[in-house]
Amino acid sequence: MQSGLAVKAARIAIVVALFAIWEILSRTGIVNPRLLPSASDTLSTLGELLQRASVRKDLAVTATEVVTAFALAVPVGALIGFLIAENRYFAEVAKPLLFFAFSIPKSIFLPMFILVFGVGFSQKVGFGFFSTIFIVIMSTTTAVESVKVEHLTVARSYGATPVQTAFRVYLPSMLPVLLEALRISMIFNLTGVILAEMYASRDGIGHQIATWGENFQMKQLLAGVVMIAAIAIAFNELVRWVETRCSHWRT
Amino acid sequence: MQPLANITPLKPAGAIEVRNVGQIFKTTTQDVVALEDVSLDVRPGRFVVLVGPSGCGKSTLLMMMAGLRQQTSGTITISGAPIPEPDPNRVGVVFQEASLFPWLTAEENVEFPLALRGVTKSDRRARAQDALKLVGLDGFGKRHPHELSGGMKQRVSIARGLVQDPPVLLMDEPFAALDEQTRMTMGDELLRIWAATGKTVVFVTHSLTEAVYLADEVIVMSPRPGRIVDHLQVPLPRPRTYEMLSGDAFGSLRDRIWRHIRKSA
Secondary structure (H helix, E strand, O other): HHHHHHHHHHHHHHHHHHHHHHHHHOOOOOOOOOOOHHHHHHHHHHHHHOOOOHHHHHHHHHHHHHHHHHHHHHHHHHHHHHHHHHHHHHHHHHHHHHHHHHHHHHHHHHHHHHHHHOOOHHHHHHHHHHHHHHHHHHHHHHHOOOOHHHHHHHHOOOOOOHHHHHHHHHHHHHHHHHHHHHHHHHHHHHHHHHHHHHHHOOOOHHHHHHHHHOOHHHHHHHHHHHHHHHHHHHHHHHHHHHHHHHOOOOO | OHHHHHHHOHHHOOOOEEEEEOOOOOOOOEEEEEEEEEEEEEEOOOOOEEEEEOOHHHHHHHHHHHHOOOEEEEEEEEEEEEEOOOOOOOOOEEEOOOOOOOOOOOOHHHHHHHHOOOOOOHHHHHHHHHHHHOOOOOOOOOOOHHEEEEEEHHHHHHHHHHHOOOEEEEOOOOOOOOOHHHHHHHHHHHHHHHHHOOOOOEEOOOOOHHHHHHHEEEEEEEOOOOEEEEEEEOOOEEEHHHHHHHHHHHHHEEEHHHHHHHHHO
């Protein structure tokens, strides 16, 4: 694993180097520090922001929206994906259509969501849901297709009931693909909600970031970027960790 | 009247009776006759091998004996009763390679049929241990399938088929994916397990050598429509040994089967 360690060291070195370059560019004035505040200033602003009640409230608002949209999109999308994959005719009819829908940039529908839902909680959740559900449906169909016919025959030959087959064959077969889907869905979900907040909102961290940008508050803006990036990476890594634990048998 | 059923004399456990069985697959363009008028009796404790070219319906016949598929006509009884759906108490099935669940350990795979029926954890574990010991995998229970060799995986499959102690074991080309050496070893192992348990075994294979080496009786089938074209007794003594493979008796039996298969090819 010595090479693994070397790889990790190289990764850390790259991140540190990026922050160092950022710091130098700003400190030496190669880039106007008003346009690019230094890394250290940005991080200390981040610390400051996290102390602020208003920022915490914005984070809480965004988190609620993200979690709600996710909690709706994942089960609904998984159910639709499952039904499509289980029915051959359905799968044949619906799959290309899903790909069409998936290829359309979701952001162009945002004005419609504002018209329908107004500016508020349901607009963000609705748009987050809409941004996420297609990838969940498509991933679930892939997951169902990863279940091996041989395994289903084995279960049947030992008298498994449909419920037993679902929990003892389908679920474990699908789990690695589903976890990966969960991870990727969250990226889409987070993007959707924050975009909706930046576009039209009264609260939420996306709204804050947009406002800081408009007011040329670069320190706050960059601190917000670093904050969101850190949160997204943390979630992604958490699911990836679960993934490797659940799919150790995948070779 | 229901009570009449009780008067029917029960066939001994492990007997298989196939009567005038036919199977027709309906496709959109035509009906394909996969099996036609197949009749066969397997006495309890016998080792019977089904051979025949690809598409002769031997695996289909086996799946019908397992209750995994229903015949279009005729009847099949296992231990005296029809088998409209899989019944793990009467029949254990060993499939081709890759039928183990990769997310379960060897012993969890063996316990799977018991877990479906709600057998307690400790009871399950004990019976899985016994089955694994029987197939020569004592001490390998905690490994996952990807940590086992091809031969070991099929041993786990056999243990899974035996764990509920059914009188009949159906095997669908279980060693087809193994290399020649492992295949011979597994044949000997299977014969040892068979002798120790006294199960009725129906074994499907492509290999004529494997057929003669393992069987008490060899059933030769023709390609579509699948029919029985020969039913040979194998008079070679047991235990079977590697030396028998080069003997005259072995050779003439294999030739006889080959002539049937060549004719239909």
